[in-house]
Amino acid sequence: MAIKGSVISDKNAKNIDDKTLYVQQGDNLEGIRVVFKEKHAYSIDDAVEINIYNTTLSKANGELALTDVPNEQAKKIDLEKIAPQITSLAYLEANKDKLDGSLVTINAGMLISSTNNLNGDILLKDISGEIEVDIKTDASFAKVEAPKDFIDLTGILRVIDGKMSIAPRNLADFNALQFVTDDFTTWEFPNVHLSGLQSELFTSIANWYGDRRYGAIKQLADKNDANFTQANKLYPYIPTDSMYSSLGVNNNNKLSLKGVKVIKVTFAGSQAIGYTEFSEISRTDGLIRVNVLPFTTNVDEIKVGLALPISTEGEKDEWGLTTPFGQNKNYLIAASEAYKENGKFFTATFLIPTTLEDIRALGIESENASQWFENPIIEIINLSSRKTSGISTSRDDRHIPILIDKVEFGF
Secondary structure (H helix, E strand, O other), rough: EEEEEEEEOOOOHHEEEEEEEEEOOOOOOEEEEEOOOOOOOOOOOOOOEEEOOOEEEEEOOOEEEEEEOHHEEEEEOOOOOOOEEEOOOOHHHHHHHOOOOOOEEEEEEEEOOOOOOOOOOOEOOOOOEEEEOOOOOOOOOOOOOOEEEEEEEEEEEEEOEEEEEEEEOOHHEEEEEEEEEEEEOOOOOOOOOOOOOOOEHHHHEEEEEEEEEOOEEEOOHHHOOOOOOOOOEEEEEEOOOOOOOOEEEEOOOOOOOOOOEEEEEEEOOOOOOOOEEEEEEOOOOOOOEEOOOOOOOOOOOOOOOEEEEEEEOOOOOOOOOOOOOOOEEEEEEOOOOOOOOOOOOEEEEEEEEHHHHHHHOOOOOOOHHHHHOOOOOEEEEEEOEEOOOOOOOOOOOOOOEEEEEEEEEEE
């Protein structure tokens, strides 16, 4: 009797000892830890057949292992190499017993290292949780500086006594995300208008939209914002703090949002003061009037959030009626830090769900949630708020307008 599979570990990078390898028998299947009696000669992506006669097959601490394998009972064969399961921690947690010992890629994680290098205590955090990163002190890449931005991390999933960790095989398993930036300097003015109350804010990078009543709109910087903005640049402004006041972006032929993992938003609280008109430059009915009170530094708060509009078609509303086609519900998935200074740009970073398990982990139970991945829509919401004593929540005095300098999309 024999097992056949592809070698998914890399002895040459020394994050595994030279008598041990991991074999996976097919994509998205559980792997097996194989321990030979002597050093083996198999490399990553080799296909092997191992005769299990006179060996020990067991589950140690929950991990499937084949030990005491005589080296002569293994040989190379021809098989396709294994593709990693591309996923998130929420998915792995739900399926860890099926994927233990297999090759996985965790989307959009941030490494946190106690030494700032790829050694010591290391965690990878994604949108739904965190996992230990297992790197031996003598691994060939252990002294390399840890990436400081988001990465996709590939490695072997290990589940010991129910606890997950991931073991990268070599330095190539750390893959930086690729970013597309819209800095709102290449506006387009198509001779079309979006239907309903939406206003079009198209650039050469993406098709953005706003709400004509609440924002976003695009205009030259307010005169009171001249000290920290670029002259003659049109900025998206979100003057009010309603869930309707947002800068949204559709999945389109300029920028496909399928597979987006991270969004970075650089924004500032406007220094506009008094009765202020925010005017959409491309149309005559895009005027928003706001009475802006003085900003109280270290008290009032500048903040943005990220929302996912998800279709409610076919779902029951609060009266038990079926929602018709074309209706969405906005789910706020994250909010930035609250900044207590206006007239200065800050950057907020948001992780985007990449699996249905991520969506569920955020508390979104919509029956149509999985459809969002086919046609993603994302909205940046103005969550700024007055904290100054005596300010009411009335429409006339609570608003803190914000402007957006750039948005970065990580894939």
